[in-house]
Amino acid sequence: MRTVTTRAELEAALAAHERPRALVPTMGALHAGHAALISTARRHAATVVVSLFVNPLQFGSATDLARYPRTLDADARLAEASGADVLFAPAVEEMYPPTEVIPTINPGPLAVRLEGASRPGHFAGVATVVSRLFDLVHPDLALFGEKDAQQVRVVEWLAAQRSDQIRIMRVATVRDRDGLALSSRNQRLSQHGRQSAARTIPVALSLVAEAYASGVRSVGTLRALAERVIASEPSVELDYLDFANGDSLAPLPDSKELHDTGADPILVSLAAVVDSVRLIDAITIP
Ligand code: PAF
Numbered sequence: 693m694r695t696v697t698t699r700a701e702l703e704a705a706l707a708a709h710e711r712p713r714a715l716v717p718t719m720g721a722l723h724a725g726h727a728a729l730i731s732t733a734r735r736h737a738a739t740v741v742v743s744l745f746v747n748p749l750q751f752g753s754a755t756d757l758a759r760y761p762r763t764l765d766a767d768a769r770l771a772e773a774s775g776a777d778v779l780f781a782p783a784v785e786e787m788y789p790p791t792e793v794i795p796t797i798n799p800g801p802l803a804v805r806l807e808g809a810s811r812p813g814h815f816a817g818v819a820t821v822v823s824r825l826f827d828l829v830h831p832d833l834a835l836f837g838e839k840d841a842q843q844v845r846v847v848e849w850l851a852a853q854r855s856d857q858i859r860i861m862r863v864a865t866v867r868d869r870d871g872l873a874l875s876s877r878n879q880r881l882s883q884h885g886r887q888s889a890a891r892t893i894p895v896a897l898s899l900v901a902e903a904y905a906s907g908v909r910s911v912g913t914l915r916a917l918a919e920r921v922i923a924s925e926p927s928v929e930l931d932y933l934d935f936a937n938g939d940s941l942a943p944l945p946d947s948k949e950l951h952d953t954g955a956d957p958i959l960v961s962l963a964a965v966v967d968s969v970r971l972i973d974a975i976t977i978p
Contacts, residue, residue, distance in 0.1 A: 712832035713737055714739070715834040716730050718745075721762070723866075726771075741829050743780045743829070745787055806941070807842050840972065847860055872893065901960075928965075
């Protein structure tokens with residue numbers, strides 16, 4: 693694997709590799725979830741590029757940005773072991789040269805609710821960096837984790853607006869043994885916070901899936917089941933627990949009976965704050 697930090701080095705490295713080319717965009721602090729993205733990319737492409745860039749444009753606060761873990765050496769080892777050919781790890785000035793006007797990319801209609809409402813500007817930052825990475829790497833496909841369910845839909849929308857026909861591939865969420873979805877942010881949880889999060893967030897979502905599988909169709913009933921689990925741990929502060937059409941992300945009200953939502957999958961997503969760490973998780977039913 694070759695690690696490059698400038699756009700010129702990236703271009704030279706890419707010229708030496710064949711297509712199809714896959715891109716796995718990351719912000720580093722890589723874990724088994726990223727390894728799954730990279731190894732899936734390996735199975736679908738001749739060349740796998742992993743980008744590692746902590747994108748300042750998608751952070752709401754300077755403190756959150758400063759606290760984001762930075763573990764380049766370990767990340768390079770994991771990327772290589774998972775099958776990456778090129779690791780692109782640019783500095784901020786390389787991605788956003790001060791001499792260039794960087795147009796903010798509109799993240800589109802799917803970015804308005806959920807994380808978009810709780811974190812104003814977040815998806816514009818994501819759309820801007822992902823577009824820039826697409827322009828620099830020119831991938832045939834790009835891979836994103838399903839844990840960030842809204843991000844995947846926003847990126848799919850973004851890719852559909854472009855003329856270069858980049859295929860967006862979703863990769864299933866990887867969970868720890870306690871059920872918590874892997875996230876770079878988990879490192880910042882205290883032991884108690886971690887236990888509280890694991891006892892509530894994945895449990896609430898599984899309960900919804902199980903209740904749905906056993907025939908419960910009322911959004912209100914499913915929501916109440918999940919909310920009861922979250923409320924059982926006072927240290928877990930729920931931001932939202934949302935039922936939506938998995939395609940349009942249109943919200944499904946409590947009065948909705950799920951058998952009349954048509955063929956589209958239903959996205960159940962939640963965000964909660966534990967130890968001041970914002971955690972998100974999601975499942976799709978059926
Ligand atoms: O999911 C992430 O890690 C980031 O939002 C992404 C897609 C790498 C853009 O910075």
